[in-house]
Amino acid sequence: MRFNAWQILKQGLSGNRGWHPHWRKPDPKPDYDAIIIGGGGHGLATAYYLAKNHGLTNIAVLEKGYLGGGNIGRNTTIVRANYFLPGNSEFYSHSLKLWEGLEADLNYNVMHSQRGLINLFHSDGQRDAFARRGNAMLAQGDDAILLGREDVRKILPYLDYDQARFPIYGGLYHKRGGTARHDAVAWGYARGADQRGVDLIENCEVTGISVDQGRVTGVTTTRGQIRARKVAIVVAGRSSQVAAMAGLRLPIESHILQAFVTEGLKPVIDHVISFGMGHFYISQSDKGGLVFGGDLDFYASYAARGNLPGVEQVMEAGMALMPMIGRAKLLRSWGGIMDMTPDGSPIIDRTPIDGLYLDAGWCYGGFKAVPASGWCMAHLMATDEPHPVARRFRLDRFATGDLLDEEGTGSQHNLH
Amino acid sequence: MRLICPCCGWRDRREFTYMGADDYLHRPVPDAPPEAWDEYLHNRTNPAGAARDLWYHDPCGTWVCITRDTITHAVTDGTRLEDAQ
């Protein structure tokens, strides 16, 4: 069934009784050409592009809980392409282009909203760093505008320009940056993959990865053994545990990142804003809640919940940047598990085991990467060659020193 | 969240700076092969459950090896690094 306004009208007039499940609920088959462990955004996108771009449809996505229940279902929904290191820049640029065609491609409204992202800076040094970034974005063919303090004031009049501890010097404006409805991205990819014949299997936890003479042969699950010649690990927040099933030790440490939403409000923040001195970023959802977050809680954790010091740091930054926010009330806070790599950039690569692939280490930036990650991971699995825009996301780059340290904070898992 | 400093006792998490897993204590010998350094610096067991990691108690300058659980956040022990090797 194609989704469109006509269909809504037709169904609405007939009691909405004709809608069908957005995807099937098949039982696992004993054998697939490829298995993707993890039914989050990246796993579902990988399945979708394997089917669509490479004609591989005898594949399954295995999800231990419900589809889209990991970080795709609990992030702050920001979509942007404002990286500056070669290796990152072309990848996120590619991702943004995919976002721009995603609704039409999936026939699912993921509400990708290019409302513009403004990164604020608060010193000459920060301006220089953002100028470097903006020029890299232009060189990549993306958009960037350097705003002065008064330019920012015109666009964001409600920020604190007078009392602030760290005055606003200006901002880097990325007009094509924005947000999307996170759950819909997972559901849209799921529906698209399902329509192309991919089996999406929920409540199916992988408990073992079978390897024979250096080659992957399948997986053991809570719903039985499943054979496959290719297996992909796409399990943000559990990468280390699943990789360990194949005897791998990854350059990953898992951390907590909290996020927050306020009660619904009439439109007040029309952009995505990020505060350069307080690790704070905010946008307003279409439902009206202000969605915002800050830094990691800064300790290894799988608890998917955080603590008050992290909360306070974010709230104080919000009060420092836009004191109007004080009248809004925090409605809900939650935590996601971030698989942090030493240099803050991800891994899309083969592993030392033939047929076993890894898509991991998205730190706290995985949401905007979903389309390109799926695209490149599908390419890698189908061709056994890295996609050109993801060729630097190598697993061995820490050993070789070919790092992608966008923040310059060094090879320590908790610093990015 | 509260952590144990061997000098100061149970203190608020706000007083500590986190570093990472206690792997950092096991620095390879200078002429160890590159793989040993890669393991030391980058690869982690990243346990879901019992873990030992390193925290700096900023007010007193003591580095502490904390034993805790990464799923429940229960903290059970904190020792000086020289006692944690």
Next chain:
Amino acid sequence: MRRRDSGGSALERARSLSFQFDGRELQGFEGDTLASALLAGGVRLVGRSFKYHRPRGVMSAGSEEPNALVELLRDGVYHPNIRATTQELHMGLQARAQNCWPSARRDVMAVNDWLSPFLGAGFYYKTFMWPRAFWEHLYEPLIRRAAGLGRLPQSHQDAPHEKAFAFCDLLVIGAGPAGLMAALTAARAGADVILAEEDRQMGGRLLSDHGQIDGMPGGTWAAGVVAELASLPNVRLMPRTSVFGAYDGGVYGALERGALHMAAPARTPRECYWRITAKRVVLASGALERPIAHPDNDRPGVMLLGAVASYWQRFAVDPGRVVVFGNNDHALATAKALAADGMDIRAYIDPRDGLATDAPFTVYAGAEVIGTRGRHGLQHVTLRHKGREFRMDADTLALSGGWNPSLHLACHMNGRPVWDDTIAAFIPRPGMVPDMEAIGAAAGQFSTHAALESGARAAAGALDALGLRAPECAFPQAEDAPYAIQPLWQVQGKGRAWLDFANDVTTRDVALAAREGFASVEHMKRYTTQGMAPDQGKSSNMGALAVLADATGGTIAGTGTTTFRPPFVPVSIAALGAGGYGKSFAPERLTTSDAQARAMGAPMIEAGLWYRPSYFPQADDRDWRDACNREALHVRNAVGVCDVSTLGKIDLQGPDAARFLDFVYTNTMSSLKPGRVRYGLMLREDGHVMDDGTCARLGDQHFLITTTTAAAGEVMRHLDFVQQAFCADWAVRLISVTEAWAQFAIAGPLADEVLGHIFGDLPELPFMGCAPVDLGAVAGRLFRISFSGERGYELAVPARYGADLFRQLVALAEGLGGGAYGMEALNVLRIEKGFVTHAEIDGRVTAFDLGLQGMVSPRKDFIGRAASQRAGLTGAARLQLVGLRPVNAQAEITAGAHLYAPDQPARAAFGQGHVKSVCYSPTLQSWLALALVRNGRARRGERLRLDDGLRGIRVDVEICNPVFFDPDGGRMRD
């Protein structure tokens, strides 16, 4: 609805208050909430619903309220989403309905209600996709405008808010019968007790109930207990305080409401955010009543039975003609008690058969409410009884679908509650939160007797764990009625039946979600938005998942709950972020010369947490560049003075101090002679440059090292780590002395003359020498080091003498044709000399990249050595530090620009590097830059195009030595 002539235990009838709602003048009493005063004033319609803009009225009497969210005037602006049910009335209060235009009675957006067949769950995922550009420009703005609730004013929120810490042996959350009993038991045993209660009054349901304790009204018993608790020094009573979250280590977040309920708050903070650390916790948060999902159950006038009782008893609100629709014994008992108290109860309707009919009103057993009428307020109720459907006039329909234990806090640490069939609700499991015990109604024990008993028992358990002895107390007598319930999750019939009133989710939406495959409870929640509104589904989640279980053929226990997350009630960001507004966001670190620099008119700029002078303006300056040029030339031609105290200073002592420094620096410090200083480079263990600075050997076993301002904390932590992790048995100790010393650079050809005035007899110091000096009675330190490239010194004195010394040095320099210089000139001077700062040391550079490979000792181990030898960190592919000069010396260049070969486009594939720092050099009469260029050192003399597309600057530049000025260093050395 109207006010009864007497009664109202919460009211002070002597104190009448006037207030406004939607411009209408109304009267209430001290003790009223806004909701009770509105109801008493006959106002039933208080706002419009989120999606369909349906007329809505007050439903509850507590913080779980889904409907009655209003805008409240404070400090001249309306604050959004204020719960009328918890907002206390005060003189002159002004509030208005929200999410409606032009008014709550006539709301244009109510058209959505007519379109509801097309606006069911998830409709927006299926449309608004074409044409693409319409999303941002048409569809999304329309959706955003229709959605949302209150309006957030854009002016700054700067009313005072506080935050505080508290500690206790026992935290009791909730002051109903269970909480009071627990607090009393523990308090009498001498434990430090905090008793937190959301309401203004303590007593919980005893304030609304009709039951008795020890032969007296429950409210009277509660008042006695509260009075005793208040008299004990080991008890802190916290009314108006919502404990909103359970966190690790026995830490609880709580919000205390302050000046919000005052007409003219003096200095009282509006709210205070508490962090309470408790050894043991008793969760006595009671239970929340459930509505019943019957058709048209959302009109103003449809309320929860417990709320009707509370408004009657505490606030003397007469609900008019009441029909009660319940499914449990408690509902029938309450209806009887209210009728006995004079309430006009017309009927009691219950789906259960065989109920005793000894009530003073008609009891319809085996009956259901199947519809209501009344556009802006309930007019009549339609019920089905024994196959017959008929209408009944009513002003109020009171619903009681049973009670849900208020177990939210027990679930904040990922624990999942268990289903209890006997009360048809989820209850907490023991141990879900360490050291917390849920008691009373929060644990599913609904009788007053059970509440009191569990309170006493939980307190005894906590006392035992604390090593205290529980006192002997007489146990009060109270009702112990059984609670029987027959679950009723939805009533079939024509019309929509609401589950989530706040987000307009009906039973049909849940069924649709199930039909479309969103059958897991999380999928249903996300697809329908059930439970995502300001009330977080407090009264509706249970019903929704029961309807989902029904639609999918599963059990409620198997369907499970969604995740409970903090905060339990919404908390203002001003409270959680108290202290973040304005200057107090971060500490301000000031140097000893700060006041003098400001007195000289210097604009102060942020350098980390420090403030440093940017430049020292003079009257005839055209702009800051004039000042900067003047100050730089002062240093080159006469003498300048600059406060460099913000650099980190670490004092190291001990027999192994030299050995330790050899281990943390790339170069060797053990060969340094006492009285000499050496430039040093530190790497991170990953092989990249962490920081640079100087290392002075003050004595054989005594060193003083400096760090950059930015890295001072990081370096101190790092050195402590290396020492404690790898060198614990070495005899070396280190301590930060950054704030202990004020330190000033005196630089320029006339620097010796300035110091000559200070010392009379200037000690002879070689370049890179250091010595203790006496300034009268003050012991100082003198270093002959230079960050400007001129002959220069840094003079350090104990911080308390800094201000005087700075004034003296500046006066002396000015007398010699020089003066103070600020950060701008300092930056020019260091760029002219190719000295790097954290602009260049951006975390990604190696010693090799900076051309400092000569400082990396090949003969020893040091932190970062092994990793720095990785193939990727050396070689021609690396970006290396170079100097750049524009071909036209006067062409302005910019930091952050990228570099390309002159004939290649500004595309990523052709990038050659980028510019790190720029300045205009008044000495060399040229723009200069430090840049990182691919294989740059081998490319000196090559031309590149500097391209700053962001700012439209394109300038041809030539690669050169990064040391632009005095490359052999004679000026500072000789």
